Amino acid sequence: MNASLSDLKEWKLKALTDIWTGDAERRGDRLIPTGLLGSIRWWFEVLVRGLGGKACDPSDSHNRCPQDSRKKPTDPGHHCVVCELFGCTGWARKFRLMVLDSQGQVIQGQIKANTEFTLRFVALRTIREEEWCLLDLTMRLLADYGAIGGKTVLKPSNEQGRQNAFHHRDFGLIQYLSAPDGWSCARSQSELTAYVCDTQWRKPPDTSGPQGQTHDFSWASLQNFWCVKGRYLARQYAVESTFNQVIGRKERKKQAQQLESDTPVNRWLAGRQQESKKVFSFKAGGRRTFGFVKPGTVEFDEIKQRLRNVWSGFNPDSEFKEGDNILSELFRLRQSSEGGAP
Numbered sequence: 001m002n003a004s005l006s007d008l009k010e011w012k013l014k015a016l017t018d019i020w021t022g023d024a025e026r027r028g029d030r031l032i033p034t035g036l037l038g039s040i041r042w043w044f045e046v047l048v049r050g051l052g053g054k055a056c057d058p059s060d061s062h063n064r065c066p067q068d069s070r071k072k073p074t075d076p077g078h079h080c081v082v083c084e085l086f087g088c089t090g091w092a093r094k095f096r097l098m099v100l101d102s103q104g105q106v107i108q109g110q111i112k113a114n115t116e117f118t119l120r121f122v123a124l125r126t127i128r129e130e131e132w133c134l135l136d137l138t139m140r141l142l143a144d145y146g147a148i149g150g151k152t153v154l155k156p157s158n159e160q161g162r163q164n165a166f167h168h169r170d171f172g173l174i175q176y177l178s179a180p181d182g183w184s185c186a187r188s189q190s191e192l193t194a195y196v197c198d199t200q201w202r203k204p205p206d207t208s209g210p211q212g213q214t215h216d217f218s219w220a221s222l223q224n225f226w227c228v229k230g231r232y233l234a235r236q237y238a239v240e241s242t243f244n245q246v247i248g249r250k251e252r253k254k255q256a257q258q259l260e261s262d263t264p265v266n267r268w269l270a271g272r273q274q275e276s277k278k279v280f281s282f283k284a285g286g287r288r289t290f291g292f293v294k295p296g297t298v299e300f301d302e303i304k305q306r307l308r309n310v311w312s313g314f315n316p317d318s319e320f321k322e323g324d325n326i327l328s329e330l331f332r333l334r335q336s337s338e339g340g341a342p
């Protein structure tokens with residue numbers, strides 16, 4: 001089943017900050033499509049879980065697809081709905097990603113702030129309308145509420161002389177300029193929900209590992225996501241950091257790896273070693289703070305209270321957006337850019 005060569009879609013985006021697509025060794029000028037792909041896939045997983053679907057964690061050998069190698073790739077339950085598009089062992093990714101500049105040339109170096117670029121998805125096999133729609137919503141989520149590289153993003157600083165230190169620079173904020181030419185998603189929210197929840201997809205468990213709890217990633221769902229625009233968290237001085245205050249670490253720089261008090265909430269928000277923090281903040285590109293909660297461990301109310309403690313004049317009712325509301329907003333954004341079409 002070969003897709004036609006003309007089956008490609010291009011999203012036009014603009015970098016509001018430099019985009020970091022490199023690895024921990026700071027080789028940000030390389031690996032552009034690979035780095036972007038990892039991040040797009042991660043937000044696609046967040047969206048799929050937000051719609052009630054299940055997504056495996058490809059970084060976890062106990063959880064990734066396929067779980068049962070006796071199944072054929074086309075058998076129901078071989079892989080999850082995310083792997084259907086992004087691929088897994090035995091089942092190739094359905095598209096090739098090209099990153100182009102405004103002249104249509106492949107971008108070789110790092111994408112710098114204030115440049116427009118195009119993500120071209122070339123279908124290698126048939127990509128369903130539902131999958132294109134989910135990709136479009138992922139781009140909007142990334143651009144309007146998250147960031148590319150949201151998993152590894154670092155924290156900003158207001159400390160004298162530290163603002164421009166590498167590990168305090170903001171990366172990965174983008175603006176959504178336009179959907180693919182002549183295309184708009186022809187599927188409703190309920191149709192996409194039905195697609196991601198279909199029984200043909202593997203439903204990976206929420207936790208994995210020998211004790212069933214060594215690696216829990218089910219929190220990475222749009223249902224648990226929150227975002228505040230126009231405000232950021234940072235270290236102010238060597239002894240003061242609103243960022244650490246919110247995630248529950250000690251504010252003094254020399255003790256910043258220690259928890260303020262050893263509670264389940266702080267343990268989860270701050271993340272242990274090798275784990276992601278659950279709060280991300282950007283000073284550049286219009287300012288933005290976002291993160292996740294984990295029902296049963298950390299609720300939205302706890303986050304709102306912590307933010308109220310560090311931001312003067314903060315009004316959660318108007319400034320704090322969460323879960324389902326963001327999902328509805330994404331669908332509304334889609335409609336408004338189509339000129340009100342359903």
Ligand SMILES: [Zn+2]
Nearest residue numbers: 056065080083
């Ligand atoms: Zn999977």
